[in-house]
Amino acid sequence: MGTGAGTGTVSWRELLAEAATRLGSATEARRIVERASGMEGAELHLGLDQPVTERTAAHFEAMLQRREAGEPLQYVLGSWGFRSLDLFVDRRVLIPRPETETVVGFALAELARLAPRPHPRVVDLGTGSGAIALSIATEVSGAEVWATERSPDALAVARANLAGTGMAGRNVRLAEGSWFAALPPMLRGQVHLIVSNPPYVGEREVPDLPPEVARWEPRSALVAGPTGLEQVEAIVEEAPRWLTRPGSLVVEIAPHQAQAAIACALRSSFSAAEVKPDLAGRLRALVARL
Numbered sequence: 482m483g484t485g486a487g488t489g490t491v492s493w494r495e496l497l498a499e500a501a502t503r504l505g506s507a508t509e510a511r512r513i514v515e516r517a518s519g520m521e522g523a524e525l526h527l528g529l530d531q532p533v534t535e536r537t538a539a540h541f542e543a544m545l546q547r548r549e550a551g552e553p554l555q556y557v558l559g560s561w562g563f564r565s566l567d568l569f570v571d572r573r574v575l576i577p578r579p580e581t582e583t584v585v586g587f588a589l590a591e592l593a594r595l596a597p598r599p600h601p602r603v604v605d606l607g608t609g610s611g612a613i614a615l616s617i618a619t620e621v622s623g624a625e626v627w628a629t630e631r632s633p634d635a636l637a638v639a640r641a642n643l644a645g646t647g648m649a650g651r652n653v654r655l656a657e658g659s660w661f662a663a664l665p666p667m668l669r670g671q672v673h674l675i676v677s678n679p680p681y682v683g684e685r686e687v688p689d690l691p692p693e694v695a696r697w698e699p700r701s702a703l704v705a706g707p708t709g710l711e712q713v714e715a716i717v718e719e720a721p722r723w724l725t726r727p728g729s730l731v732v733e734i735a736p737h738q739a740q741a742a743i744a745c746a747l748r749s750s751f752s753a754a755e756v757k758p759d760l761a762g763r764l765r766a767l768v769a770r771l
Contacts, residue, residue, distance in 0.1 A: 493520075493525070504548060513544050517540045565619060566615055568611070570638065572698070573632070574610040575610070575699065579759070580759045580763075587731050591770075594729075599623050600625050601674065602674075603624055603625070603675075604723065605626065606677035607631070611642040613628075613676055618649045618650060625652050629658055632699070636655060640655060660716060660719070673724070674731070678733040679705065679732065681709050683709030684709075685707070716732060717749050717767070720749070724771050726771050734765065752770060
C-alpha cells in the first residue's frame with residue numbers, strides 16, 4: 482500500500498489505481514474503494530483526491546488482500562444487490578445471482594396469473610440470505626411469505642436482511658427446518674405459490690465448479706447428492722400437498738435437468754410443467770401448475 486497511508490498524504494485516487502493494478506480489474510477496484518471510503522458514484526468521483534485516514538486505509542487493504550486470496554467480491558464487500566434489495570451476504574449463504582433474479586420474476590408472474598386476493602401466501606424453501614422471500618415481500622403488496630431454512634447460520638443472515646427490509650418485512654416469517662418440515666401443518670393446501678433455489682449440483686459435477694464457488698460458498702447449499710436432482714425431486718413431489726388449487730411451483734434448476742424436472746412434476750400431480758430460460762437463454766426455472 483502507498484507509503485503515505487495514515488499520514489494524510491495518500492488519496493483515494495492513488496488507492497483506486499493500486500487496487501486496479503493488483504486485482505487486474507478496474508470495476509472490482511472501484512467497488513472496494515467505494516465500500517472502504519463510504520462514497521459511491523458521483524460522490525466518489527468528487528472525493529478521489531481526499532486524503533485517506535489510517536483507519537480507512539487499513540480497511541481498504543484488508544478487503545484488497547481478501548480479494549487477492551480468491552474470496553468472492555460479494556463476501557469481501559459484505560453485501561450485494563438483488564433486484565431492488567441490497568443484501569448482507571457472507572460465507573454462510575450462497576451469493577445472490579442474476580439467474581435467481583429471473584426465477585423471482587417467473588414466481589411473480591405466476592402470482593399475477595393466479596391473482597389471489599388480498600393476501601397471497603408464498604413459501605420460499607431454503608431461503609439462504611432471504612433473497613427470494615424478501616424480494617417477493619417487497620414487490621407484492623400484502624403477500625404473506627414463509628421462508629424456511631435448515632442451516633441456523635444461514636437463517637441468521639436471513640434475519641439480518643429481514644431486519645433491514647423495513648415495513649415490507651412485517652409479513653415475512655422465518656422458520657428453521659428442512660423444506661416443508663419447517664412449516665406449520667395449518668398451511669397444507671393453503672399456499673398459492675412455492676418457490677425455491679435448492680442445491681442442484683451433483684457430486685460428480687463438483688470438480689467442474691469454478692474455484693471461487695467450490696472453495697468459498699457453502700457446499701450444503703450447492704450439492705444435492707450423487708445426481709444433483711435429489712432435492713429438486715423432494716420438493717416437487719411434496720409440493721402438491723401444500724398448494725392451493727390452482728397453485729404454482731417455481732424451482733431453480735440446472736439446464737441439463739430440465740426434462741427430468743418436468744417428468745417429475747407430471748408424475749407428482751401437476752397438470753402442466755415447463756422450464757423457462759434465464760437471461761442468458763439457459764433453461765433455469767421449472768414452473769409447474771396445479
